[in-house]
Amino acid sequence: MREPAIDRCLALVRSARTQQGDALAGTLAELEAALAALGGPEASLQLDLAGYVTAWDEGAERLFGYPAAEAIGQHVLFLYADDDEAGHIAELFPEPGHGERPVRRRTRSGDVISVRLAVEVARDAAGEAAGMHVGLAQAGAGLPPEQTNLHARILEDSDQGVLITDAHERIVSVNGAFTRITGYTMEEALGQTPDLLRSGAHDADLRAQVRSAMQGAGAWRGEIIGKRKNGELFPQSVTISAVRDAAGRISHTFSLFSDISSHKDAEARMQRMANYDALTGLPNKGLLLQLLGQAMAEARRAREHGALLVVEVARLGAITDTLGHEVGNALLIEIARLLRARLREGDLLARLDGGKFAIGLLHIEKREHAALVARKLVDALTAPIAVGSHSLQVGAHVGIAVYPEDAADPDALLRGADVAAARAAQSIEPALLFFSEEMNQRAKEHLRIESELRDALANNELMLYYQPKVSLRSGRIVGAEALLRWRHPVRGLVSPGVFIPVAEETGLITELGNWVVNEACRQIRQWRDANVIMPPVAVNLSARQFDRGLPQRMAAVLERYQVHPEQLMLEITESLLVRGADTVIAIMNELVAMGLALALDDFGTGYSSLAYLKKFPISTLKIDRAFVVGLPHEENDCAIARAIVTMAQQLRQEIVAEGVETLAQMNFLRELGCDQLQGYLFSQPVPAPDFERMLREGKRLAFTGR
Structure with missing residues (x-):
């Protein structure tokens, strides 16, 4: 029975494959029944004339699950399904001319199975009917x-x-x-x-x-x-x-x-057709909105900012009309490549329609950063673009919408950026425009400062002012801090609080920092040549300048102007100390080995820690003006100043108090044991000639109230 059962179950494969739903379930059930025949050999049992079981073989035991001890003595009806006709017992009435017939029977586990039933009369020695011999096999076995x-x-x-x-x-x-x-x-x-x-x-x-x-x-x-x-x-x-x-x-x-x-x-091709632009291969509007929605939800949870830029390419229609669709399409592909090359890996770039693209900046630290990216994109599309033998000039307008400020959902965000792009296209000069008018003004101001600051470097509009440091023991000038100033040709002196943050964000701070070091050394050499006895001048270093090449650059500047290292002090901020301590310590040690002194500026406002002060070769601590302004009346400021001075004395570091403006502040700091002061009480920052005059005249601080 084994081989026919295998054939039968496999024969059901085609119908199982082509049917669905209940029909499939029915066919699979039939397949299971056919497979069951692989382990179900033929069974036989004996009944008396009343239908009670008198014999039960192993096949019956395997087929129905009842051992012989439980089956013998029971009426055959115990195998019947609930819906079988109780008045017709098939095992007791063989049908002439039919060797087998299908019936349904119940196993010990309660399952109802289909079996083929064959019944023969069992006779005694006299030829009289003595019972029934019943042969059974599970349906599906023994196909023709x-x-x-x-x-x-x-x-x-x-x-x-x-x-x-x-x-x-x-x-x-x-x-x-x-x-x-x-x-x-x-x-x-x-x-x-x-x-x-x-x-x-x-x-x-x-x-x-x-x-x-x-x-x-x-x-x-x-x-x-x-x-x-x-x-x-x-x-x-x-x-x-x-x-x-x-x-x-x-x-x-x-x-x-x-x-x-x-x-x-095929599914992947359909998915690509539904979600990607056929010409450029970029995500289309539908996929952009889907991905943007996910990013906006994550930004809400993390309380972060993001932006959507709509870039509208100019002159595309005129180029297509003149040179044909083939050139126009090639131009669009090249524009897509140029835009992608100027974005970060995590930024989204999609094509909306025609010459309109969308860029999702999914994470920006400050909203103004979106304007910086937009300016890069505009610059890229302003330059001539080579397409085949053609050099094509296009240009672009950019609209920017920021989330979560401008919109709470991707559709509204796209509408805002689109409106801003349309307004930018109406302006006289090729430009970018924020959807929010307030943001638009801030971005324009940011870009204006950046542009004019670059011009300032080239046009010698920058200068150094010097604020004296005065000894609280002798009252004499013992040093100075070189402070960068920008004399704008139209606006006059521009506050460092306006242009330094822009320089930090754009990377211009590195150029500015290098200029400050060079100018300070040049001025020190000029004073020395003029026989001016010059105390050490401190210059501020940005964290961007503090890299492995800093010692070599400092050595080159000192050599160029023949300045002694002890004539220069480098001031750093606390934020630098927590950035890769091992690397920073190695650089500091090189600088100190050259003879340069290091001062920690704005102490107490950032990441102050005794652990840092023990590790780093710092010779001077500067108490930030925020802790000086309340002296001597503000109890907390007094406690902080006292703690800093005590700590510095224990570490054998010099203490400089910044922002000292009153005699009361000076007297309090002097009594604490502070070494130097710097502030308007003695002098505001002054140009180099005025500072030289102070030195020549021997200007001193007058002590009172002792």
Whole structure:
């Protein structure tokens, strides 16, 4: 009965593959029943004339699950399903001319199964009827040869792979499609486990679901990644189900699977057509809004800022009308490449329509940064663009909307940026425009300062002012801090509080810092040549300047102007101390080894820590003006100043108090043991000639109130 049962179950593959819903479930159930016949041999039992069981063989025990001790003595009706006709007992009434007939019977586990029933009268020695001999076999077994051959042909012609395993998960049968899909022949597969096809591309949860189906938890249908004999991975649609024998034990598992690579490829093509621009390959508006929505939700949770830029390319229509669509399309592709090259990896770039692009800046630290990016994009599109033999000039207008300020959803954000781009296109000069008027004004001011600051470097509009440092012991000038000033040709002196933050954000601070060091050394050399006895001059260093090349640059400047290292002091801020301590310490040690002194500026406002002060070779601490302004009346300021001075004395560091403006402040600091003061009480920052005059005249601080 084994081989016909295999053929029968495999013969159901085609109908299972082509049916859906309840019909599919019914066909799979029939397939399970056919597979069950692999472990269900024929059964026989004996009845007396009244229908009570008198004999029960092992086949009956396997088929129905009852041991002989429980079955013998019971009426055959105990095997009947609930909906069988109680008045017609098939086992007691053989039908002439019908060797077998299908009936439904119930197993010990309560399952109702289909069986083929054959009944013969059992006679005694006198030839009288003494009972009934009943033969049973589970339905599906023993198909006629012609049907078996038909099913075998259907199986081999099917394009769906079939894999059957036994209770030990060893492969006992496969079909031709299995070989075509996987590359494994039947001989190579038999005796192996389904792990033969395992790709390792799935997580533990999916593997657990498949394993659960193989262990009888119910049929599982889904998509998994298989591996062919040549190592190639392929997607497959799979149905896995376990088959139980009459005793409820899992006897076999069958898998029906199809290679769906072509379907996946088609799906990917459709997905790309739906979400990407066919010409440039960039995301289209639909995908942009989807990704932007996700980014805005994350920004709300993290309380971060982002921006959307709409870039509208100018003159594209005129170029297309003149040179043709082929050149116009090539120009758009090149524009997309230029824009992408000027964005960060995490920024979004999409094409909306025509010559309009959108850029999502998903994370910006300050809103003005969106204007910096927009300016780069405008500059890129203002320069001539080479397309084939043509050099084409386009230009662009940019509209900017910032979230969460300007909009709470991606559609509204896009509308805002689009409106801003349209307004920018109406302006006289090619420009960028923020959707918010307030933001627009701030961005314009930011860009104006950046542009004019670059001109200031080139046009010698920068200068150094010097604020004296005065000894609280002698009252004499013992040093100075060089402070950068910008004398604008139209606006006059520009406050450092206006242009220094812009320089920090744009990277101009490095150029400004290098200029300050050079100018300070040049001035020190000039004073020395003029026989002016000059105390050390302190210059501020930005964190951007503090790199491995700093000692070499400082040595070159000192050599150029023949300035002694002890004539220069370098002031750094606390934020520098927490940035890669090992690297910073190594650089500091090189500078100190050259003879340069280091001062810690604005102490107490940032990341102050005794641990840092112990590690770094710092000779001077400067008390920030924020802690000086309340002296001597503000209790907290007094306590902080006292603590800083005491700590510095223990560490043998010099103390300079900044922002001293009153005699009361000076007297309090002097009594604490502060070494120097710097502030308007003695002098505001002054140009180099005025500071030289102070030195020549020997200006001193007058002490009072002692």
